Amino acid sequence: MSTGTSLTSWGAIRLVASREIMTRLRSKSFVWLTVVLVGAVVLGGFVLNAASSSGPTAERVGVTPQTAPLAEAIEATGSTLGTEVETVDVADDAAGEAQVRDGDLDAVVTGTAGSPTVVVDTELSPGLTAVFTTLAQQTALSDAVADLGGQQTALSDAVADLGGDPAQVAGDIATAEPTVRTIGEPSEFDPTRYVTGLVTGILLFMAIMISGQLIAQGVVEEKTSRVVELLLSTVRPWQLMAGKVLGIGLVGLGQVALVVLAGVGTALGLGLVDTSTIDLGTAAVWALVWFVVGFVSYALLMAGLGALVSRQEDVGAVTTPVTFLMIVPYIVGVSVAPWAPDNPLVVWLSYVPLCSPLLMPVRIALGSAETWEALLALGLSIAVIPVLVWLAAKIYSNAVLRTGARVKLKDALRTT
Amino acid sequence: MATLEIDSLTKTYGDVRALRGTSFDVRAGEIFGFVGSNGAGKTTTMRIVLGVLAADGGEVRWDGRPIDLAARRRIGYMPEERGLYPRMKVGEQLVYLARLHGLSAAAATDAMERWTTTLGVEARRGDEVQKLSLGNQQRVQLAAALTHDPELLVLDEPFSGLDPVAVDVMSGVLRDRAEAGVPVVFSSHQLDLVERLCDRVGIIKDGAMVEVGTIDELRRTETERWVVDGPPGAGWIGAVPDARAVSLEGSRTVVELTPGAGAAGDGAVDGTSGREQAVLRAALAAGPVHEFSLVRPSLTELYRDVVSAEEKPAAAAAETVEVGA
Numbered sequence: 136m137s138t139g140t141s142l143t144s145w146g147a148i149r150l151v152a153s154r155e156i157m158t159r160l161r162s163k164s165f166v167w168l169t170v171v172l173v174g175a176v177v178l179g180g181f182v183l184n185a186a187s188s189s190g191p192t193a194e195r196v197g198v199t200p201q202t203a204p205l206a207e208a209i210e211a212t213g214s215t216l217g218t219e220v221e222t223v224d225v226a227d228d229a230a231g232e233a234q235v236r237d238g239d240l241d242a243v244v245t246g247t248a249g250s251p252t253v254v255v256d257t258e259l260s261p262g263l264t265a266v267f268t269t270l271a272q273q274t275a276l277s278d279a280v281a282d283l284g285g286q287q288t289a290l291s292d293a294v295a296d297l298g299g300d301p302a303q304v305a306g307d308i309a310t311a312e313p314t315v316r317t318i319g320e321p322s323e324f325d326p327t328r329y330v331t332g333l334v335t336g337i338l339l340f341m342a343i344m345i346s347g348q349l350i351a352q353g354v355v356e357e358k359t360s361r362v363v364e365l366l367l368s369t370v371r372p373w374q375l376m377a378g379k380v381l382g383i384g385l386v387g388l389g390q391v392a393l394v395v396l397a398g399v400g401t402a403l404g405l406g407l408v409d410t411s412t413i414d415l416g417t418a419a420v421w422a423l424v425w426f427v428v429g430f431v432s433y434a435l436l437m438a439g440l441g442a443l444v445s446r447q448e449d450v451g452a453v454t455t456p457v458t459f460l461m462i463v464p465y466i467v468g469v470s471v472a473p474w475a476p477d478n479p480l481v482v483w484l485s486y487v488p489l490c491s492p493l494l495m496p497v498r499i500a501l502g503s504a505e506t507w508e509a510l511l512a513l514g515l516s517i518a519v520i521p522v523l524v525w526l527a528a529k530i531y532s533n534a535v536l537r538t539g540a541r542v543k544l545k546d547a548l549r550t551t
Numbered sequence: 552m553a554t555l556e557i558d559s560l561t562k563t564y565g566d567v568r569a570l571r572g573t574s575f576d577v578r579a580g581e582i583f584g585f586v587g588s589n590g591a592g593k594t595t596t597m598r599i600v601l602g603v604l605a606a607d608g609g610e611v612r613w614d615g616r617p618i619d620l621a622a623r624r625r626i627g628y629m630p631e632e633r634g635l636y637p638r639m640k641v642g643e644q645l646v647y648l649a650r651l652h653g654l655s656a657a658a659a660t661d662a663m664e665r666w667t668t669t670l671g672v673e674a675r676r677g678d679e680v681q682k683l684s685l686g687n688q689q690r691v692q693l694a695a696a697l698t699h700d701p702e703l704l705v706l707d708e709p710f711s712g713l714d715p716v717a718v719d720v721m722s723g724v725l726r727d728r729a730e731a732g733v734p735v736v737f738s739s740h741q742l743d744l745v746e747r748l749c750d751r752v753g754i755i756k757d758g759a760m761v762e763v764g765t766i767d768e769l770r771r772t773e774t775e776r777w778v779v780d781g782p783p784g785a786g787w788i789g790a791v792p793d794a795r796a797v798s799l800e801g802s803r804t805v806v807e808l809t810p811g812a813g814a815a816g817d818g819a820v821d822g823t824s825g826r827e828q829a830v831l832r833a834a835l836a837a838g839p840v841h842e843f844s845l846v847r848p849s850l851t852e853l854y855r856d857v858v859s860a861e862e863k864p865a866a867a868a869a870e871t872v873e874v875g876a
Contacts, residue, residue: 142624142653150650158639361634365695368601368628369651371620536603538632 147370151378152385155353159386168345169390173397176334180401183330193221194263197231197243200224204248205270212269218262228254232318246314256319267313275311325502327402327411329473332500335422336468338394340493342426344461346387347433351441351450353379354535358445363535372532380434384427391426395419418500421509428516429492433457435523439530443542453541464490468497476503486512488519553614554578555600555703555734560609562595562758569595571758572609577703577734577751582725584749585738586850588858592758593738594631597707601628613703624652627701629709633692635680641667641691642676645698652699662698670694670720686717693721697728704728706737710744722748746850754857761857770847775808777827779834780842787837791829805846806830 142150159165194213198206206222213220223240225231231243235256242263246252253259253267354376357363366375399419402408408415436457444453464484472481476498485494485504491512498504526548534542555577562570570592577583585593598604600611602623613622636644642663649659667673670690675683680691689712696704704725710718725748729735739745745752746766754762762769780803785796793809808826827845834840848856 142651147651150647154647356636360637361630361632362636363634364598364601364603364630364632365628365634365648366651367603368626369620369624369648 142370144371144374147374148378148381151370151375152382155379155382156386159349159383165386165390169393172338172341172390172394176394176398177401179334180398180405180407184405184407193219194241194260195221195223195239196263197223197225197234197240199227199231199243199245201247202244202251205244205251208270208273209244209266212266213262216262216265216269218266220263220266236318245316250314252314252316254316254318257317259313259315264313267315268311271311271313272308275308279307325411325413327408328413328501331402331413331415331418332473332497333469334398335418335500336465336472336493336497338391339422339426339429339496340461340465340468342387342391342394343429343433343492344458346383346430347437347457347461348450348454349383349387350379350434351437351454352447353383354438354441354531355444355447355450358442358535358538359447361538367536372535373528376435376438376528376531380431380438384430384434387430388423388426392423395422413500413502418496421499422496424513425492425496428513428520431520432489432492432516432523433461435520435527439527439534439547440544442531442534443544443547445538445541449541460489461493464493468494472497472503473501476501486515488516491516553702553734555736556610556612556615557596557600558610558612560596560599560611561607562592562599562604563607569758570599570606570609573755573758573760574609575753575760575763577736579734580729580732581734581750582729582748583734583736584745584752585736585755586740586742586745586752586854587738587755591755593755594707595758596755597628597631597705597736597738600705601626625699625702627696627699627704627706629692629696629706631707633688635688635692635695637681638679640677640679641672641683644680645691645694648695649698652701654699659698662700663694666694666697667691669724685712686714689713690717690720693724697724702733704733704735704737706735708739709737710739710741718744742849742851742854752850754854756858762853766850769850769853772846772848774810775827776846777806777808777830778842778844778846779804779806779830779840781834781840782838787833788830790836791833793826794830802841 196209198209203224206224209222210220225234225240225243228243228245231240231245232254234240235243235254238256241260242253242255244251245254253263255263259267357366357375363375370378396419399415402415437454440453440457441450444450464487467481467484471478472494475481481494481498481503484490485498485508495504495509495512499509530544530547534547557576558574560570560573561568573592573596575583585596587593595604599606600618602618602620611618616622639647645663645667646656646659649662650656654662663676664673667676670693672683672687672690672694675687675691680688683691689709693706693709696706706725709721709725713721722744725735725737729750749766751763751765752769753760776797783802785799785804788794788796788804788806791806794806795809796804797807798805806827808830831840831843834843
């Protein structure tokens with residue numbers, strides 16, 4: 136009458152994991168959280184886009200009395216290229232530069248009308264770069280013609296007729312660039328990287344925290360309802376724990392992947408990363424890798440600690456140390472790292488297991504971590520996981536069948 | 552079908568010795584009633600059998616070999632503390648638990664449908680467990696112990712909290728499983744039920760078995776007593792050798808035969824000496840007899856005798872054991 140087949144460890148883990156996945160996917164709060172996260176990322180992208188393009192306001196370019204003759208050409212070129220430029224007369228070079236520093240002007244044209252120098256704070260905007268490049272080309276062209284003293288008719292014929300080299304003239308024109316001088320500190324601040332780093336830090340913290348809490352609550356639910364006794368008469372404690380971690384982890388990974396995909400898609404779709412040096416694909420893949428590593432580490436701790444208590448009300452208290460452990464790298468990651476990616480605290484913490492999953496992906500997004508640094512941190516984190524598995528399995532097996540009062544951590548570690 | 556052997560189990564919780572060499576066996580096709588006061592060690596023993604608790608010493612054997620996880624998967628278990636996922640649907644939950652015992656998805660679904668129907672909860676398959684009445688939750692719990700067609704049933708107080716109809720359904724299922732050759736062991740405080748249902752009974756006290764045997768074996772007394780409802784007074788008894796009246800109440804006289812005295816008379820059957828026939832003849836000679844029967848203690852009386860012996864120290868121990876058991 137034996138209808139049972141042998142259940143392998145993997146079979147048991149898979150069954151437990153499938154149940155966890157089904158339970159999560161059917162839960163309304165999970166579905167809503169995912170919708171809200173995806174919505175927030177997409178909406179954030181649009182808000183960022185609107186803010187950075189800041190509408191059709193005119194670029195303000197100052198002209199000194201010496202360069203005033205260029206004002207008309209600048210405005211005309213701007214309107215031809217679709218960049219609205221407004222020229223403002225300034226007293227002299229010094230006054231113009233002061234206004235650029237204040238942010239009153241986007242650029243000031245100094246020097247002479249014949250050889251102008253564009254002064255900007257850190258960088259010429261794409262619109263103005265096009266305007267001044269066009270102007271420089273025109274100057275190069277008229278110079279070439281003026282050198283030959285001819286009229287601007289049938290240019291290449293004229294150049295050839297007059298004994299010049301048309302190819303050289305064409306080359307001069309093509310390579311003509313405006314002379315640009317920056318007066319501000321050269322800044323490495325890249326807003327796109329900043330936002331990506333911030334979003335990565337927040338997303339990973341939320342996802343790991345929420346999944347970790349789900350693990351602890353799931354463990355306690357089985358303890359409270361006493362179903363764990365029934366389960367443990369047929370599967371081993373480590374199989375039950377592994378199935379739970381795997382199931383909730385996969386759901387969490389799917390959730391994070393969806394949000395990351397929505398973020399990357401929005402950024403690419405709106406062209407938010409066009410002006411940045413960031414490699415969004417790499418940052419996204421790293422974020423997912425670090426989610427997996429971070430989730431597994433924290434989920435193990437949460438499963439072990441959750442097994443110590445028998446009531447949902449006690450979950451918060453018993454997991455406080457781990458929550459605190461997560462908050463430290465999170466705060467450092469979102470408040471220090473974006474402004475000072477090379478801060479020693481940021482750099483060192485990003486190698487420490489349990490901290491690195493929340494910090495290293497932020498550094499990667501900010502572009503402050505070399506690939507070898509990321510791999511080293513990853514290796515250290517992975518090396519610690521077997522220790523966490525051992526620790527969690529020991530606490531879990533010893534505590535999960537002891538209902539009633541909270542089991543002391545040292546008792547759970549001591550019992551064999 | 553095999554035998555479950557529980558051999559010299561010991562278990563200590565802190566300073567409390569919950570089990571002190573508990574031993575008994577449950578044979579194929581029999582229902583074994585496991586009785587004892589609260590904290591005597593019933594639940595501890597069952598949890599050790601299921602492997603959710605480790606014994607300090609002793610061994611549990613199934614089919615002659617130490618019981619392992621594969622064998623334990625073939626047990627149907629109903630824990631003392633009922634346990635099901637409160638927010639999971641009845642049907643899904645039973646299928647899940649059956650699959651954890653190694654059934655395929657299709658076999659698990661079949662079994663779930665069969666047992667929910669047998670136990671009368673088929674209409675609740677789509678409901679969350681927490682929405683069911685306690686009695687129905689108990690039926691689902693029993694279904695969870697049965698869906699994987701277990702080779703051994705270990706049920707901790709399966710009858711507590713059931714209404715009379717549910718008790719009948721549960722009894723029927725246990726009887727049916729035993730007839731299919733499955734050893735069934737269950738604990739209960741409802742001794743009349745145990746007496747009616749069980750083939751054998753074990754009484755545990757302070758972590759050790761004090762009585763194990765068939766109901767008949769347990770009820771057999773050292774001295775034979777017979778109740779005679781017939782001639783009033785005890786005068787007629789004087790004619791019978793080795794017999795004396797121990798109580799007299801109206802027309803009912805209880806006669807005790809002196810132990811071991813005299814040879815077995817004619818018509819001796821199991822549990823009787825045959826000497827009672829002389830008593831009956833004497834009574835009939837004195838007047839009409841309406842009832843003549845062997846006095847046998849009920850399981851309840853037996854249990855009281857056994858458990859209340861040295862009641863005082865035992866009660867103190869029982870109180871402390873309760874915490875861990």
